[in-house]
Amino acid sequence: MSGSSTSCEECLLIHPSCAWCAQEDFGRSRTLTSRCDLSQNLLKRGCDPQFIENPRSGTSVLKSEPLSSKDSGPTQYSVIQIQPQKISLSLRPGDQTSFEVQVRPVEDYPVDLYYLMDLSLSMKDDLDTIRNLGTKLAEEMKKLTSNFRLGFGSFVDKNMSPFSYTAPKYHENPCNGYKLFPKCVPSFGFRHLLSLTDKVDRFNEEVQKQMVSRNRDAPEGGFDAILQAAVCNKRIGWRKEAYHLLVFATDDVPHLALDGKLGGLVHPHDGMCHLNDNNEYSASTKMDYPSLALLGEKLAENNIFLIFAVAKRHYVIYKNFTALIPGTTVEILDQDSKNIIQLIVNAYNNIRSKVELTVWDHPEDLNLAFTATCQDGQPLPGLRKCADLKIGDTVSFNVTVEARSCPAPGTQRSFTIKPVGFKDLLEVSVDYSCSCKCTTHTRANSSRCSSVGTYSCGTCHCEPGYLGARCECQEGDTASSYMSACREAEGKQVCSGRGECSCNQCLCYESEFGKIYGSFCECDDFSCARHKGILCSGHGECNCGECKCHAGYIGDNCNCSTETSTCVSDDGQICSGRGSCVCGRCQCTEPGAFGDTCEKCPTCPDACGTKRECIECRLFNSGRLADNQTCQRMCKDEIITVDTLKLDDPDSVLCLYKTENDCVMKFTYTEHANGQSILTALQEPECASAPDALTVLLAVVGSILLVGIILLAAWKLVITIHDRREFARFQSARSRARYEMASNPLYKQPISTHFVETIFDMPSKSYNGVVH
Known part of the structure; x- marks a missing residue:
């Protein structure tokens, strides 16, 4: 590896492995050798080790006191939970250095807990529940720490419209007219009621005095209260050597930054403490609500763990807040806060079971990478957090630091690493190795440079008008020939900075990267992308x-x-016909198209509709694209006109549409593997011929007659069926009649029959006769 730099400082910036030889007679053989190369190459070429400039990145531990443990009996003044405490880094740009950070949460660490309660009207039953909270909470916390202090504050909302009731009748009692709770105190932003104390009875006394208030809208002004509880250190009484827990109890959502504009509050929150002599938040009606970013910053600055104790219906909202505010947890609060003690204990145990590193004042020109090693001993690259820890567990983090550039000379850099919520921190100072020691021996007008140049780190920097490795050439009569021989153009470096000019020609340096060549050493075979x-x-x-x-x-x-196989969609098209294949990946050009092969496009028109516009503008100079004069730009497909379409190709798609003249235009398109479509269209649309008038007339008349005959036959059929039914009904009735002509009781036969008995007086015979 060799470089084309002309100074030691430039060489160090080329690559973290590059070294510079400051030896005066180095590289003066017949073949030029670059002074900027790997250390081993410089040694091989005869550079004395004492003249090699190759600063390395490193770490120096300035303070490293041992971690505290249960057995060491730590006091509030001797507890150490992070090691080391102070280090110094020496960084060369592009080079990396790393160091280890160990963290061990100790047992029986002091705890300060500030209870911040929503005193809006909906929290009245919760207020009744916590009236003896201090005593019960102290008993539970003593199981976890022997040094516990408790404080108390409350909040409602900004006492201004539209957040609270501001009509005169509500000034003294916002619950005026509200039958369920006839008496309330006026609305307020935040009140600090009890500084942190180990006398938990004082907490109970303060809670007993409190009364609820009433605001107008559903959201509360809790973020104002959180910020004041965090930054008003002296009023609240936060101890430096203690865990700081801030319990935020509410049953509704908070107002956020910019909500204050509804009431005319345009000034953003300044992040300062604004408690007046009565321990009330005095800027409630002067500044907007604080932002999440400001809350996170101030909570971290003061090592405060925020515990959201919220109603179940708002759990998701506050859970999202925890992702934006480091060191924050959220727990579900029962309707009347009856689970508040167990909630606080659970949250505290959850906090103590995690260690998460944060970086403060991180310089922009530094890259930091973390690798966590938690209780299982497995390195976890990219993580700066360990969970599920027990008190006394030790976890370690490897931190790798790399400088991307060199700041201005004399610039100091530093940053801080600290576990979230811990007072302990690691201070890191940074020095940059961007200069060479040999520059301390710089000599102006050195005899080594023909007394017309500055000698530094083995090379000469000539005065204006002089050129050459030892400033041996003077511009003047030979200036034009010298410039044309050793410089590619006016203002360019001699031999492109990668060689030396000797005898009006460039001698290029050797390079371990490859070959440097060209009339001006302008070319090489290793500087490509x-x-x-x-x-x-x-x-x-x-x-x-x-x-x-x-x-x-x-x-x-x-x-x-240039391979396009990865761009072929399921239908065999390149990028589904909605994009182009670039570097083996689809770049969708159709608006709304997405997917690996642009196969998804809910808003895309169908292919026939897209190709139709190209047919219209290319063949008939009509349609939307012709009006916009974009036909040639948008329609790149090849179009073939035919008299008759062939529909036997299974890879082609038939499309048709109706023209303005009520004709039908037909075409097919085929998608090729290279992404180009071929359209085959009829030369002219198919238009139906006009019908013959006489034929139409005869058809209409015939249709009318036919319909009439059909209707008449149907009518006749209906009448016939009806008559037959009536006659059948008559015959049936006749057969069921009770009388006929022969049996009519009113009818008498014209002939009657009488029987007459006659007796003839005959001696031996009598005779009966019948007379009719």
Whole structure:
């Protein structure tokens, strides 16, 4: 590896492995050798080790006191939970250095807990529940720490419209007219009621005095209260050597930054403490609500763990807040706060079971990478957090630091690493190795430079008018020939800075990277674009700074394959006909198209509709594209006109549409593997011929007659069926009649029959006769 730099400082910036030889007679052989190269190469070429400039990145531990443990019996003044406490880094741009950070949460660490309660009207039953909270909470917390203090504050909302009731009748009692709770105190932003104390009875006394208030809208002004509780250190009484817990109890959502504009508050929150002599928030009606970013910053500055104790219906909202405010947890609060003690204990145990590192004042020109090693001993790259820890567990983090550039000379950099919520921190100071020690021996007008140049680190920097490795050439009569021989153009470096001018010609330096060549040393075979560290992606040759790609590859670094198989969609088209294949990946050009092969496009028109516009503008100079004069730009497909369409090709799609003249235009399109479509269209649309008038008339008359005959036959059929039914009904009735002509009781036969008995007086015979 060798570089083309002309000074030691430039060499150090080329690559973290580059070294500079400051030896005066180095590289004066017949073949020029660059002073900027790998250390081992410089040694091989005869550079004395004492003249090699190759600063390395490193770490120096300035303060590293041992971690505290349970057995060491730590006091509030001797507890150490992070090691080391102070280090110094020496960074060379592009080079990396790393160091270890260990963290051990100790047992029986002091705890300060400030209880911040919503005293809006909906929290009245919760207020009744916590009236003896202090005593019960102290008993539970003593199981976790022997040094516990408790404080108390409350909030409602800004006492101004539209957040609270401001009519005169509500000034003294916002609940005026509200039958369920006839008496309330006036609305307020935040009140600090009890500084942190170990006398928990004082907490109970303060809670007993409190009364609820009433605001107008659903959201509360809790974020104002959180910020004041965090930044008003002296009033609240936060101890430096203690865990700081801020419990935020509410049953509704908070107002956020910019909500204050509804009441005319245009000034953003300044992040300062604004408690007056009565321990009330005095800027409630002067500044907007604080932002989440400001809350996170102030909570972290003061090492405060925020515990959201909220109603179940708002759990998701506050859970989202925890992602934006480091060191924050959220727990579900029962309707009347009856689970508040267990909630606080659970949240405290959850906080103590996690260690998360944060970085403060991070310089922009530094890259930091973390690798966590938690209790299982497995390194976890990219993580700066360990969870599920027990008190006394030790976790470690490897921190790798890299400088991307060099700041201005004399610039100091530093940053701080600290676990979230801990007072302990690691201070890191940074020095940059951007200069060479040999520059301390710089000599102006040195005899080594013909007394007309400055000698520094083995090279001469000539005065204006003088040129050459030892400033041995003077501009003047020979200036034009010298310039034309050793400089590519006016203002360019001599021999492109990668060689020396001797005898009016450039002698190029050797390079471990490859070959430097050209009349002005302007070309090489190693300065081409790379992909993943590989010159020309391994698919081309470097020729004078440009990649000459092998067949099948294109691009500045030859990393773009011309293969299109990965772009073929399920229907066999390139990018579903909605894009182009670039470097083996689809770039969708159709608005609304997406997917690996642009196969998804809810808003795309169908292919026939898209191709139709090209048919109209290309063949008939009509349609939307013709009006916009974009036909040639938008329609690149090949169009073939035929007299008759062939529909036997299974890869072609038949499309048709109706023209303005009520004609039908038909065409087919075929998608090829290269992404181009071929359209085959009829030369002219198919238009139906006009019908003969006489034929139409006869057809109409015949149709009318036919319909009339059909209707008449139907009528006759209906009448016939009806008559037959009536006659059948008559016959049936006749057969069922009760009488006929022969049996009519009113009818008498014209002949009657009588029987007459007659007796003839005959001696031996009598005779009966019948007379009719």
